[in-house]
Amino acid sequence: MSAPRPPAQTVIIGGGIGGLASAALLARAGHNVTLLEKNSELGGRAGVYEEAGFRFDTGPSWYLMPEVFDHFFRLLGTSSERELDLVKLDPGYRVFFEGGLPALDIAATRAENIALFESVEAGAGARLERYLASARDTYEVAKKRFLYGTFASYRGLLRRDVLGRFPTLARLLLTPLNTLTGKYFSDPRLRQVLGYPAVFLGSSPYTAPSMYHLMSHLDLEDGVYYPRGGFGEIISAIERLAREAGVNILTEATATAILTDSADHVAGVAYTDAGGRDHTLPAEYVVGASDLHHLETRLLPERLRTYPQEYWDRAVAGPSAVLVSLGVSGELPELAHHSLFFTTDWRDNFSRIFREPTSVPDPASIYVCRPSASDDTVAPAGQENLFILVPVPADPGIGGRGSERVREIADAAISQVADWAGIPDLAGRITVRRETGPADFVDELNSWSGTALGPAHVLRQSAMFRAKNVSARVGGLVYAGGSTIPGIGLPMCLISAELVLKRWLGETGTEPLPEPPARGA
Structure with missing residues (x-):
C-alpha cells in the first residue's frame, strides 16, 4: 500500500451513510474533515421517523453482506459486534402470491431453502444447489476483483481468477437475470424469488445482468440479518465513530457550489446555513456524497462537469x-x-x-x-x-x-x-x-428524477461501466454513495467510502484495504 499523504482540509457534501463513512475513514487517516448535511438529521436515504412511540426506518431495511460491515468497522478499529446488536431472521422473508397460492417462507439456512424449492418443483432442490454454487463463486470473484476496485487501473482484472472465468463472466454480464433463472427453474414463483434481488439494485430481472444472481447467495445461503433498534442504529454508530475521529459535522448546511482555483483543482465549498447566511469552507479535497446528478449539474459550472445533463438524459x-x-x-x-x-x-x-x-x-x-x-x-x-x-x-x-x-x-x-x-x-x-x-x-x-435508489444497475451502469468515483475535470473531487461505483445499497455505500480512501492513498488494488490490529491486540 502506498504511503499516506500529508493531512488535508477535506469537505464532505452529504451526511448519508456514504458521506459519514468517508468522513470517518478520512479523519482516521489524518484528514481535517468537515461534513455538510442539508437536512437537520443525518442518514440520507437511511432515515428515521418517530411518532407516538413508533420508530420507523424510512429507507434501507435489509441487512445483507455482513462481512462488508464487519470489514468497515474493523478499519475503524472496532467491530460489528461492538457497534450493533444483530439478529438473524428466520424466516428471512415470506412471499405472498397473487391468486391465493400458498405463501413461501424463505428460511435462514441453505439446506432448508433447497428443501423448500424441491417441495415446489420436482428436481428444483438439486438445481438450486448448482445455482447457489454459481452465485457463491460469482460473489467471491466480484468481491475480490470488482467491488473494492476504483478502476483507476484495470491491472487487477488481469488475474488468473478473472481471466479463467472470462467466458462465464461475459455471459453473465450479457444475459438478463430472468433468462438465467428460467434455465434453472420452471415454476414462476421460484423464478420470482430469484429475480427479485434485481429490485435491490434499482433494476428489473428483465434488464439486470445475470451476474447479479450472486445476490441469491446472500439471502438464500448467508441469511438476512437485522440490527435491533433499526437501521438508524447503523447511522448512529458511524456518526459516533466519525465524531470520535475528529469530524466536524454541520447539519442544516446546504452546499451551493464546489469552488475551484485557476488550475481547476478544488479550493473549497460554499454553503448556506439554517439562517440563510452564506459561508465558504476552504478545502484541498472534496467528497461529493450526495446525489451525483445534483452535485454535477448544480454545484459545478458546465465546463467542469464530468457527468453533464446529456449523460443523465441517456441514463436509466x-x-x-x-x-x-x-x-x-x-x-x-x-x-x-x-x-x-x-x-x-x-x-x-x-x-x-x-x-x-x-x-x-x-x-x-x-x-x-x-x-x-x-x-x-x-x-x-x-x-x-x-x-x-x-x-x-x-x-x-x-x-x-x-x-x-x-x-x-x-x-x-x-x-x-x-x-x-x-x-x-x-x-x-x-x-x-x-x-x-x-x-x-x-x-x-436532491434525488435525480425522484428515484428512491439511484441509477439502475443495467449493464451500462454496472461495475466498470458505472459512474466513476472521481471527477475527470476537477482535481481533488471524488464521489461516494449509491450513484457511483460500486452501486446501490448500504454495503455498496460503505465500500464506496473505502474507494474514496483508496483514491487518496493512490491504491489501485482490487481487494479490501488491510485491517488494523484489533483494539487490545
Whole structure:
C-alpha cells in the first residue's frame, strides 16, 4: 500500500451513510474533515421517523453482506459486534402470491431453502444447489476483483481468477437475470424469488445482468440479518465513530457550489446555513456524497462537469417509491419481518415502471417490513410497526406527502396487504400513518428524477461501466454513495467510502484495504 499523504482540509457534501463513512475513514487517516448535511438529521436515504412511540426506518431495511460491515468497522478499529446488536431472521422473508397460492417462507439456512424449492418443483432442490454454487463463486470473484476496485487501473482484472472465468463472466454480464433463472427453474414463483434481488439494485430481472444472481447467495445461503433498534442504529454508530475521529459535522448546511482555483483543482465549498447566511469552507479535497446528478449539474459550472445533463438524459433511473409508515394496534402474525407480495404478471409491473409511457402498477408487487416482529423497541406494547414500499416510476409528478395520488397508491397497497395476507380489519386498526412519494425524494435528498435508489444497475451502469468515483475535470473531487461505483445499497455505500480512501492513498488494488490490529491486540 502506498504511503499516506500529508493531512488535508477535506469537505464532505452529504451526511448519508456514504458521506459519514468517508468522513470517518478520512479523519482516521489524518484528514481535517468537515461534513455538510442539508437536512437537520443525518442518514440520507437511511432515515428515521418517530411518532407516538413508533420508530420507523424510512429507507434501507435489509441487512445483507455482513462481512462488508464487519470489514468497515474493523478499519475503524472496532467491530460489528461492538457497534450493533444483530439478529438473524428466520424466516428471512415470506412471499405472498397473487391468486391465493400458498405463501413461501424463505428460511435462514441453505439446506432448508433447497428443501423448500424441491417441495415446489420436482428436481428444483438439486438445481438450486448448482445455482447457489454459481452465485457463491460469482460473489467471491466480484468481491475480490470488482467491488473494492476504483478502476483507476484495470491491472487487477488481469488475474488468473478473472481471466479463467472470462467466458462465464461475459455471459453473465450479457444475459438478463430472468433468462438465467428460467434455465434453472420452471415454476414462476421460484423464478420470482430469484429475480427479485434485481429490485435491490434499482433494476428489473428483465434488464439486470445475470451476474447479479450472486445476490441469491446472500439471502438464500448467508441469511438476512437485522440490527435491533433499526437501521438508524447503523447511522448512529458511524456518526459516533466519525465524531470520535475528529469530524466536524454541520447539519442544516446546504452546499451551493464546489469552488475551484485557476488550475481547476478544488479550493473549497460554499454553503448556506439554517439562517440563510452564506459561508465558504476552504478545502484541498472534496467528497461529493450526495446525489451525483445534483452535485454535477448544480454545484459545478458546465465546463467542469464530468457527468453533464446529456449523460443523465441517456441514463436509466432506478424506480421511485411510495413509502407508507403505519402504526397498527394489535398483533400481525400473518406477516413476517420481511414480506413480499408478487403479482402474476411481473413483466407488466416492471414495464410500467421502466418503459415509456410509465404508469403506477395496479396491483403492484410490493414489499412490507414488520420490524416489530423482531424488535420490541420500535413500537409501543401491543402494537405493530409496518413499512410498505410500492415501487413506482421515477417521476416526481406522481407527488409527495399530502398528494392525493400518493394517498390513493397507499390506500391500494394497504388494501392489497389486507386481502392477500388475510388481515381484513387492517385499515381500521391503523393509528399512525405517514406517506412519502417521489417528490419528497427530490425535496429532501436532491434525488435525480425522484428515484428512491439511484441509477439502475443495467449493464451500462454496472461495475466498470458505472459512474466513476472521481471527477475527470476537477482535481481533488471524488464521489461516494449509491450513484457511483460500486452501486446501490448500504454495503455498496460503505465500500464506496473505502474507494474514496483508496483514491487518496493512490491504491489501485482490487481487494479490501488491510485491517488494523484489533483494539487490545
